[in-house]
Structure formats: structure tokens, C-alpha cells
Amino acid sequence: MSYARIAELSSHAGQSVTVRGWVTHLRSSGKVAFIVLRDGTGILQAVVVKSQVPAEVWERFGALTQEACVAITGEVRADARAPGGHEMGLAALDVIGASPLDYPIQPKEHGVDYLLDHRHFWLRTPRQVAIARIRSEVEQAINDFFYEHGFLRVDTPILTAAIGERSGLFATEYFDLGNAYLAQTGQLYGEAAAAAFGKIYTFGPTFRAEKSKTRRHLTEFWMIEPEVAFIDSDENMQLQEDMLVFIVRRVLDRKQAELKELEREVAKLEAAASAPYPRIDYTDAVATLQKKGSAVTWGDDLGAEDETLLVEDYSTPVFVKNYPKEAKAFYMKENPADPRTVLCNDCLAPEGFGEIIGGSQREDDLEKILRRIREEKLPEDAYDWYLALRKYGTFPHSGYGLGLERTVAWICGTQHIRECIAFPRMMHRLRP
Amino acid sequence: MSYARIAELSSHAGQSVTVRGWVTHLRSSGKVAFIVLRDGTGILQAVVVKSQVPAEVWERFGALTQEACVAITGEVRADARAPGGHEMGLAALDVIGASPLDYPIQPKEHGVDYLLDHRHFWLRTPRQVAIARIRSEVEQAINDFFYEHGFLRVDTPILTAAIGERSGLFATEYFDLGNAYLAQTGQLYGEAAAAAFGKIYTFGPTFRAEKSKTRRHLTEFWMIEPEVAFIDSDENMQLQEDMLVFIVRRVLDRKQAELKELEREVAKLEAAASAPYPRIDYTDAVATLQKKGSAVTWGDDLGAEDETLLVEDYSTPVFVKNYPKEAKAFYMKENPADPRTVLCNDCLAPEGFGEIIGGSQREDDLEKILRRIREEKLPEDAYDWYLALRKYGTFPHSGYGLGLERTVAWICGTQHIRECIAFPRMMHRLRP
Numbered sequence: 001m002s003y004a005r006i007a008e009l010s011s012h013a014g015q016s017v018t019v020r021g022w023v024t025h026l027r028s029s030g031k032v033a034f035i036v037l038r039d040g041t042g043i044l045q046a047v048v049v050k051s052q053v054p055a056e057v058w059e060r061f062g063a064l065t066q067e068a069c070v071a072i073t074g075e076v077r078a079d080a081r082a083p084g085g086h087e088m089g090l091a092a093l094d095v096i097g098a099s100p101l102d103y104p105i106q107p108k109e110h111g112v113d114y115l116l117d118h119r120h121f122w123l124r125t126p127r128q129v130a131i132a133r134i135r136s137e138v139e140q141a142i143n144d145f146f147y148e149h150g151f152l153r154v155d156t157p158i159l160t161a162a163i164g165e166r167s168g169l170f171a172t173e174y175f176d177l178g179n180a181y182l183a184q185t186g187q188l189y190g191e192a193a194a195a196a197f198g199k200i201y202t203f204g205p206t207f208r209a210e211k212s213k214t215r216r217h218l219t220e221f222w223m224i225e226p227e228v229a230f231i232d233s234d235e236n237m238q239l240q241e242d243m244l245v246f247i248v249r250r251v252l253d254r255k256q257a258e259l260k261e262l263e264r265e266v267a268k269l270e271a272a273a274s275a276p277y278p279r280i281d282y283t284d285a286v287a288t289l290q291k292k293g294s295a296v297t298w299g300d301d302l303g304a305e306d307e308t309l310l311v312e313d314y315s316t317p318v319f320v321k322n323y324p325k326e327a328k329a330f331y332m333k334e335n336p337a338d339p340r341t342v343l344c345n346d347c348l349a350p351e352g353f354g355e356i357i358g359g360s361q362r363e364d365d366l367e368k369i370l371r372r373i374r375e376e377k378l379p380e381d382a383y384d385w386y387l388a389l390r391k392y393g394t395f396p397h398s399g400y401g402l403g404l405e406r407t408v409a410w411i412c413g414t415q416h417i418r419e420c421i422a423f424p425r426m427m428h429r430l431r432p
Numbered sequence: 433m434s435y436a437r438i439a440e441l442s443s444h445a446g447q448s449v450t451v452r453g454w455v456t457h458l459r460s461s462g463k464v465a466f467i468v469l470r471d472g473t474g475i476l477q478a479v480v481v482k483s484q485v486p487a488e489v490w491e492r493f494g495a496l497t498q499e500a501c502v503a504i505t506g507e508v509r510a511d512a513r514a515p516g517g518h519e520m521g522l523a524a525l526d527v528i529g530a531s532p533l534d535y536p537i538q539p540k541e542h543g544v545d546y547l548l549d550h551r552h553f554w555l556r557t558p559r560q561v562a563i564a565r566i567r568s569e570v571e572q573a574i575n576d577f578f579y580e581h582g583f584l585r586v587d588t589p590i591l592t593a594a595i596g597e598r599s600g601l602f603a604t605e606y607f608d609l610g611n612a613y614l615a616q617t618g619q620l621y622g623e624a625a626a627a628a629f630g631k632i633y634t635f636g637p638t639f640r641a642e643k644s645k646t647r648r649h650l651t652e653f654w655m656i657e658p659e660v661a662f663i664d665s666d667e668n669m670q671l672q673e674d675m676l677v678f679i680v681r682r683v684l685d686r687k688q689a690e691l692k693e694l695e696r697e698v699a700k701l702e703a704a705a706s707a708p709y710p711r712i713d714y715t716d717a718v719a720t721l722q723k724k725g726s727a728v729t730w731g732d733d734l735g736a737e738d739e740t741l742l743v744e745d746y747s748t749p750v751f752v753k754n755y756p757k758e759a760k761a762f763y764m765k766e767n768p769a770d771p772r773t774v775l776c777n778d779c780l781a782p783e784g785f786g787e788i789i790g791g792s793q794r795e796d797d798l799e800k801i802l803r804r805i806r807e808e809k810l811p812e813d814a815y816d817w818y819l820a821l822r823k824y825g826t827f828p829h830s831g832y833g834l835g836l837e838r839t840v841a842w843i844c845g846t847q848h849i850r851e852c853i854a855f856p857r858m859m860h861r862l863r864p
Contacts (some may be wrong), residue, residue: 003662004628007582018661021629022825040630040661041557041582097796097826120624121824131628136585143575150439153568158614158637159602159652161863170591172602174613174729175643177862182590182604187645190862191854192552195454197564198437198472203638205590211607220557220591229472230435230452303536343478349624359817380755385552385864388536393454393501394529423589430609431593432624432817 001073003231009076009086015381017042018073019088020096022124022390033061034167035090036083037072040383046072046088057093062119064349066106067124069097072075125347130258131419134251135408139203143226146201147245151226154184154193154200156209160273163188163382167278168210170219182207185401187331188386190227192364194397195389201226211427215416216304218405220425227399233343233361236398237319240347243402244317248273251411264413271315272350279319282341288428308352318355321345330372332360343398353410359400365388371406434503438474441508441518450505451476451520452528454556455496465489468515469504470556477502478520489525497554498538501529509856536693551855552864562690563851566683567840571635573682574656574834575676578633583658586632588618589637593747595620595814600652614639617833618761620818622659623794627821633658643859647848648736648786650837659831664794665765665775668830669751675834676749679819680705680789683843690737696845703747704782711751714773717742719796733759740784749788753777761802779834787843791832798822798843813829 004017021039028034033048050058073092078085104118105125122128141227144151149355159172159180174180186202193200202225209219220389226239229338243393248269251259259266280288290297292309294303302310302320311318322341332342344360365371370391380387408420420423423432436449446802455473460466465480482490493653496502507525510517536550537557547554554560578585591604591612598616606612618634625632632658641651658671680701683691691698712720721728724741728734734742734752743750754773776792795801801822805812812819837849850856855864 006584020827022827040584040626040628067825069827096828097824097827099821100823103824104651110843117818120621120821123625124630129628132584132625133588140579140583143572147572152472152564153571154854155637155654157640157652159857159862170604170606170612171601172604174862175641175859177860180602180862183761189654189864192471193564196472196555196561206589207591209607221591222587285623288564297803316647385550389552390529391528391536393456393499393531395452395501396528407688412481422625423588425591427607430591430606430612432621 002387004076006037006039006044006084008041009084010045010078013029013078013086014076016073016075016091016403018071018092019123020069020071021071023066023068023099026061026064026066028061029042035072037070037071039359040129041279043083044081044086044088046074046090048090048093053091053093057090060093064095065099065101065103067103067121068095068099069079070095076310077194102249106281110311116418116424116429117118117432119273125363128419130261131408131412131414133258134255134262134412135404135420137251137255137305137409138247138404138411140241141247142203144250145246145265146226149199151199151201152193152197154190154197154202155187155204156183156193156202156225158183158205160181163378170207170209179228184208185398186225187227187401190225190399191386191397192389193225194229194399195393199226199228213427215407215418218417218421218424218426221417221421222404224402224404227397229395231398232396233321233345233398236359236361236400237279237321237347240345240359240400240402242297244277244347245273245275247407248411262412262414264411268351269314269411272317274316277316277347279345280310282320282323297334299326301326302346304354306349307354311348311350311352313429316346317350319345320348330376330378331362331369333363334365334368347400349406349410351410351413353402353408353415356406356410357400357402359398361396361398364390364394364396366394413415436508438469438471438476438516440473441476441516443512444508445510445518446508448507448523450503450737451511452501452503453503455500455531456499458493458496458665461560467493467496467502467504467525469502472561475515475544476518476520477514479507479521479526483761485523485525489522492525492527494691496527497533497535497637499553500527500531502527520857545623546773546862548850549864551583551843555854556781556852558693560851562693563840563844563846564854565690566687566694566844567836567852569678569683569687570836570840570843573679574635574675576682578658578680581629581631583633584625584629586629586634587623587636588615588625588634588657590615593808593814598664600640601775601838602639605800609662616640616659619659619833622831623829625820626661626820626831627825627827631658631660645769645859647850648838650853650856650858653853654836656834656836658829659829661829664828665753665777665830666793668791668793669711669753669777669779672751672777672791672832672834673707676709677705678727679706679839680843687804691844694844694846696843700747700783700841704749706709706748709748709751709779711777712742713753714755717752718752731756731758734778736786738787739780743780743782743784747782749782750780751777752780760792762808762810763801766797766800771782771791779832781838781842783842783845783846786836786838788831788842791830793828793830796822796826796828798826838849
């Protein structure tokens with residue numbers, strides 16, 4: 001018996017094979033019946049002709065239910081109309097695991113809380129499969145991009161010592177050492193690694209214990225954080241642009257079927273696959289927003305509504321650069337051309353999908369960064385090793401953090417990032 | 433001014449370029465001097481001839497210290513004797529960041545605790561750079577292997593709800609939902625994902641709050657956990673073997689310089705790059721060990737010493753399969769040929785580097801897995817969604833967990849896994 005996965009059937013046309021999977025649809029005219037099977041790699045329709053199969057096979061067909069796990073055997077026929085391009089003429093049918101009639105996900109509308117409660121089954125539905133495949137493709141594209149550009153992947157720690165009384169930290173008792181805190185970023189470690197290895201990136205989960213219930217927040221989400229020695233803020237934006245173009249092109253090249261399943265407007269993604277992306281100075285952005293009627297004033301960070309207003313004139317992602325110092329973190333480098341601002345950028349996805357990247361040149365002047373740490377009343381000792389990077393052979397360097405779920409949400413065209421990770425964690429959700 | 437990274441110098445031979453990096457060695461005859469520079473991508477020696485450079489350049493050279501950050505400009509000359517194959521004839525030298533004379537890592541022996549306290553600087557030394565490069569290569573190889581074999585990458589949650597009073601769990605307060613626990617494995621989620629996507633793997637950090645101080649334990653370590661629908665225990669071992677051969681070959685192909693830096697015996701790695709690996713039944717392994725003088729008796733799990741004794745007759749990794757039920761986890765499938773045992777395997781690295789993989793076919797019979805959960809007094813409710821995978825359309829499936837740091841330690845030939853991750857976390861170490 002030759003087993004095949006559905007995605008591989010094109011190399012089995014004309015052959016008899018066995019495919020194992022789960023039943024998603026059943027229908028019968030009384031003489032001819034159809035089973036639609038999914039095995040995670042694809043969808044296959046099998047045709048059962050009553051007069052051509054043994055009576056017990058027809059009986060087994062009659063007892064099938066949604067999500068029963070079965071093995072079906074028969075000849076694979078190319079059929080352009082069939083989902084996946086192939087059909088099977090069923091000759092044998094064996095039930096591997098029956099499925100009671102009360103399978104939780106029925107072909108009807110369920111509320112999102114119910115679906116999240118049954119996320120382990122919800123994941124099996126076509127839209128969720130498409131999102132998961134695009135996420136996986138984006139992840140491989142990111143790894144490939146950095147690998148091909150000579151970056152070292154560095155895994156920075158999740159369990160970290162206190163670096164000050166910051167809000168939004170998950171804490172856990174750590175043996176005799178007091179509390180450990182779950183990392184909100186790997187950046188500080190990334191900076192140390194950039195001095196050791198030149199060009200690095202991290203790829204891991206990060207945590208925010210925030211009581212935030214927006215469609216753009218998770219308590220556990222994945223970030224990719226490159227950090228590069230000897231590049232400045234402009235080169236940092238160039239790197240972001242090159243990476244995003246690479247990712248979007250990869251998805252367009254290899255995930256058309258999934259984009260179609262998601263009814264994504266592909267033309268809009270294609271626009272984002274072309275550089276250059278505009279780079280707007282924060283001060284100019286505020287002026288533009290005010291003209292458009294926003295109440296934003298110089299010094300404010302930009303809110304989600306302002307971001308949407310600003311990108312509506314563009315089809316690509318948009319960089320907004322050099323924000324006021326007060327709106328941004330202590331480690332960002334003072335802008336020599338305007339010391340009220342720092343050399344940083346946000347990258348806003350088009351179509352109102354909001355911020356997907358935050359980046360900056362890092363402050364490499366020991367005195368200036370010490371002043372910022374004191375101004376913000378952060379505990380100087382906790383940063384001793386980080387400050388030592390400035391004391392001994394300080395170096396210009398820049399980096400950024402890409403939010404994986406937000407990027408996948410934009411590419412998939414979905415507003416809720418909770419669908420862009422297999423088992424989302426939110427303020428009210430820790431299971432399954 | 434044209435900037436170059438040291439790793440790219442072969443495309444600049446004969447040209448004048450500027451290289452930025454940190455000083456690792458300095459020596460001078462009074463008329464001719466040498467600077468060895470590292471920039472994370474490689475090592476470059478620059479020659480300074482007093483009579484050929486301006487007086488202020490020679491003076492700047494005289495004031496250089498270890499780990500000062502500098503930009504050096506000059507012609508790149510191919511030189512087979514030079515580290516990296518190139519040398520620079522220095523024409524200009526600028527100091528970017530000076531380094532005080534008390535740089536913590538001096539060219540002498542430091543104790544390992546001291547080095548771990550200064551891990552941010554220790555990472556810059558040649559041996560640590562070589563290990564980090566091999567780790568990064570292994571990670572990309574793993575991603576490439578699964579991508580090329582049609583696996584979906586699935587990121588399973590770190591924050592998980594209680595699944596019973598198990599030891600070794602880090603706990604954190606999770607809003608109004610009681611405690612969340614840091615995942616020790618992504619496997620249970622991986623099983624749900626395998627039913628949705630067919631073939632999946634996870635790639636992330638896992639946590640053990642164990643008071644263990646061996647050279648083989650970290651409290652935070654990275655695991656890769658594939659899970660595949662419709663494969664049995666034998667096919668599962670085949671997948672492990674294919675993956676390990678792929679990883680070892682990749683490192684041999686692309687990381688010879690790093691293996692040399694580590695003084696790794698390459699011939700021993702080459703042996704591990706050839707399949708097949710032996711598959712020894714646990715019962716036979718116990719008999720062999722007893723002949724070799726071990727006190728092990730049937731029913732025991734194998735300890736580190738037994739593992740070393742067992743693999744000494746082989747040059748490849750070794751599978752030990754079908755352990756007694758009592759020695760293994762509740763989710764492993766009962767062996768139909770001998771119900772005292774389960775369909776599982778450990779994979780032991782050669783040369784005494786110990787277990788790097790644990791795998792098994794999963795119990796897919798609802799009644800049998802329920803019985804095991806009750807025998808082990810695990811809370812049935814907490815497993816409701818996991819059990820539902822067996823209730824609705826249960827399916828045969830198998831998977832395994834590869835310990836990343838242990839695998840890197842074996843490939844690098846280092847006994848201590850603490851050097852195989854950038855910032856190791858151990859019972860007494862949470863910083864830097």
C-alpha cells in the first residue's frame with residue numbers, strides 16, 4: 001500500500017494510493033457519493049460509486065461523520081475543476097478514528113469566544129489553515145533574508161533580572177535570586193551580541209502583562225529584532241525596507257492559494273513589494289495630520305487613528321522618523337540636527353494596519369545615555385553591563401523590532417492579530 | 433569612503449576600503465606595527481609602517497588599547513598567511529570609541545564564573561564566536577530541513593494554564609486567571625496542530641525550574657519539536673535520522689573554520705553524517721549494559737553513565753527504543769508487541785555527549801490515555817482539549833523534541849551546554 005499526502009498527489013496521477021485524513025464534507029445522490037478529505041497539506045475529493053465498491057465500503061461511507069479520521073484508497077485522477085487539481089476514484093475506505101456527531105465546530109457561524117475556546121479544532125478550518133501557512137512562510141522568509149545577508153541568529157534570554165520598576169512585566173520566582181521577569185524585548189542583549197558578531201537578529205517570543213484588549217495586542221507575541229554594528233538610522237530604514245520587500249515578494253511568489261482563500265486584495269500587497277517606501281519626518285507628519293484635521297500636537301506620540309490618517313495617501317509601508325525624545329525610549333540616539341528629537345523610526349503598514357516595526361539608532365555616548373537613565377529614574381546598577389558596552393570601545397549601531405503577528409495580520413488582511421498565532425494569549429485567555 | 437565588513441574583503445582585494453571594528457592585538461617593532469581587528473564577521477591584520485603614515489596616525493596607533501573601536505583605511509592585499517586570507521596596508525586610523533585599560537577580559541585565564549559574569553564581553557572571544565556561528569548555522573539548517581520537507585512551523589504558547597501539580601514549573605500571576613506556567617514543552621499543542629496541518633514543528637524556548645547544577649542542564653533552553661500525523665515510531669526515528677544527517681552535513685560543509693577554531697575532531701562528526709544509525713531495543717540495551725558491568729536493571733531509565741557505556745561501540749548517534757512504561761511519560765503509545773513498554777525512543781549522541789532527542793508515537797486510544805492520566809493522578813479537566821483530539825477522529829501520530837544546546841554542544845565537542853547559548857540561565861545565574 002502506497003501512502004501519499006494530498007499536497008504530493010500530482011506525482012501520483014494515474015496511480016492507486018492511500019490517503020489518510022479527516023472528513024470535512026459528505027454528500028450522496030444515493031448512487032454516487034462524494035467525500036471531501038483534508039490532511040493538513042491539502043483538500044481531496046473522492047468519488048464513491050455504489051455499484052463499483054463492495055457493499056461494506058458503501059455502508060462505511062453511510063456511517064461517516066464530520067472530522068472522522070479515515071484512510072481512502074483509489075486511483076488519483078487529474079481534474080482541473082477539483083480542489084487541489086485532483087480527484088480520487090474511491091475503491092476502499094477504512095475508518096481510523098470515528099467522530100461523534102457533537103464535534104464542536106459545525107458548519108454554521110460560531111462566536112469568536114466560542115471559536116477561541118475550541119482553538120485546537122478551529123485551526124483546522126480553511127481560513128485558519130491559510131493564515132498559519134502564510135505565517136510559517138513569513139517566518140522562513142525572515143530567516144532566509146537574514147541568513148543570506150550574513151546575520152547571525154542569536155537567542156536572547158526570556159528570563160531576565162529586574163531592570164527597573166516597569167509596568168507590564170510578568171514576574172516569576174527564580175530560586176534564591178528573587179524575581180525574574182519575562183523579556184519584553186531582546187534588544188539590550190542584541191546590542192551586546194552586535195558588538196561580538198557584527199550583524200545579528202533575534203527571533204523569539206516577548207511578553208507584555210498589559211490590561212489591553214485591543215485587536216492589536218497579545219500578552220505573548222513574537223518579535224524579530226535585528227541589531228547591526230556600524231549602521232546609522234538611514235541604513236537601518238534601508239534594512240527594514242529590504243526585509244519587508246523580501247517577505248512580501250516571497251508570500252506573493254509562494255502563497256497565492258492562501259491569499260485567495262483569505263480574499264486578500266493581491267494588488268495592494270504587490271504595491272508594498274516595491275521600494276522605495278516614503279520616509280516622513282515626524283515634524284512634517286504632525287503638520288500633515290493637523291491639515292487633515294487631527295488634534296495631534298508636536299511632542300505627542302502618534303495614535304492608531306493618526307497612523308491610519310497618515311498612510312492613506314500611500315500604497316506602500318511608510319516610515320515616520322525622528323520622534324520627540326519624550327515620546328520614545330531612553331536608549332535612542334539624540335538627533336544631532338535637532339536634539340529635541342531622536343534618530344528613530346516607526347514603520348506603518350499601509351491600509352491602516354498600523355505600526356509593524358519600531359527602530360532606532362542607539363545612543364552610543366556614555367554620558368548622554370547615563371543622563372537619560374537618570375532622568376527616567378531607571379536603576380543604574382541594573383544596566384551596568386549594558387553601559388559597559390559604551391565604556392569600552394563604544395560603536396554606532398542601530399536595530400529594530402518587527403512584530404510578527406502584526407506583520408502577518410497585514411499580509412493576510414485581517415484586523416485581529418489573535419488569528420495570526422496558533423494559540424493566542426490575551427488578558428482573559430490562557431487556554432487551550 | 434567605501435566601508436567593508438571583514439568577511440567581504442575578498443571582493444575588495446587591491447582596493448582601498450575602510451573597515452570598522454575592535455582592536456584585539458597590537459604589536460610594534462618601533463618602525464612597523466600590526467593591529468589585529470575583529471568586526472564580528474572576521475579577523476583582519478593591518479600593517480602600519482611608520483615612515484609611510486602621517487605622524488598623527490602613528491601617534492594614534494601608540495595610544496590604542498584592547499577593544500578600542502576604530503576605523504582603519506588602506507589597501508586590501510590578498511595574503512594566504514594572514515588570518516582570513518587578507519591583510520591591510522594601513523593609511524588612515526580613526527578612533528571611534530576608546531577603551532580604558534581595565535577592559536574586563538584580559539589575555540589571561542579567567543575562571544568560568546568570572547567569564548559568565550562578563551558574558552557580554554566573553555562572547556567576543558574566538559571560541560565563543562565559533563560556537564555562536566555553529567549554533568546559528570544549526571538553527572538555519574533545522575528550519576531549512578523542515579521547510580524543504582513540507583512542515584509548517586507552529587509557535588506554541590509559553591504561557592500555559594496548569595496541567596497538574598508538576599515539579600519544575602516557573603509560575604507567574606496571570607491577570608484574574610490565577611497562575612500561568614512557563615511551558616516545559618510545546619508537544620501537546622503540537623499534536624493539535626499536526627491534526628490541523630499534517631506535519632508541523634515548533635522552535636522555541638522551554639523552561640525547567642529544576643535545582644539541577646549539571647553541565648547538561650539550563651533553566652531556559654531551546655527545543656525543536658516536530659509532530660507528524662500518520663507516522664509511527666519507526667518512521668519517527670527515520671525522520672530524526674534524516675534531520676541529524678542533514679544538520680551535521682550542513683555544519684561540515686559550511687563551518688570548517690569554526691570547527692578548526694574549536695579543535696573539533698572532524699572525522700568523528702563525519703561518521704555521524706552517515707545513516708543508518710543503530711536502533712537498539714531497550715531490553716537489549718539493558719542486557720548489553722549489564723554485560724559491561726552496569727548495575728542497571730530492567731525498568732530503570734538509563735542514566736548518563738549508562739548512555740556513555742552504551743554508545744562507546746558506535747561512531748554515529750544511537751537510538752534506544754521501547755522503554756518501560758513506568759520510565760516514560762503518560763502520552764506515549766503502548767507497545768502492542770509488549771504492553772509493559774511504550775513505542776518511544778531516545779537518541780544518544782556519540783562520544784558520550786548524551787541524549788539529544790526524546791521521541792515517541794503518541795497514545796491515540798482515548799481509553800488507554802485516560803487510564804494513564806488517572807494512574808498518574810493528573811487533572812483530567814486540564815487535559816480536556818487534548819483528550820478531545822482522541823475523541824473526535826483520533827489519528828496515529830508521532831513526534832520528538834531535539835534539545836538545541838545539547839546538539840550544538842555535541843557538534844562543537846564541548847561538554848558544557850552553558851557555552852552553547854548566548855546568555856545562559858542556570859539556578860544561580862540570571863545576569864547579565
